[in-house]
Amino acid sequence: MKLVFERMGFNPGLPDPTLYNRAFTIYLRHPSDLPVVQQMVKNNFATADRFIYLHSDICRSELDIEIEAIITEK
Numbered sequence: 001m002k003l004v005f006e007r008m009g010f011n012p013g014l015p016d017p018t019l020y021n022r023a024f025t026i027y028l029r030h031p032s033d034l035p036v037v038q039q040m041v042k043n044n045f046a047t048a049d050r051f052i053y054l055h056s057d058i059c060r061s062e063l064d065i066e067i068e069a070i071i072t073e074k
Helices: 031-044
Strands: 019-027 050-055 064-072
Touching: 019 031, 031 050
Parallel strands: 019 050
Antiparallel strands: 019 064
16 A cells, blocks of 8 residues: 655644644555554554554455544534
8 A cells, every 4th residue: 555645734724733633544445554554644644643443344445544533513
């Protein structure tokens, strides 16, 4: 899996992690992609963010990964 992800602060479009609780569910089509995705998460998200990784049959065939976010005020 070739993962292209550009780091831009705490991800443009997502609320500031110092002001909001951020939880992400990451669905992976291929379990073998987990180490690459975990490294991407480590390099691009806040340490306070929470993550759940699930092996899943993603609906859109062109996707290998899908990320769902739940964001609430602190």
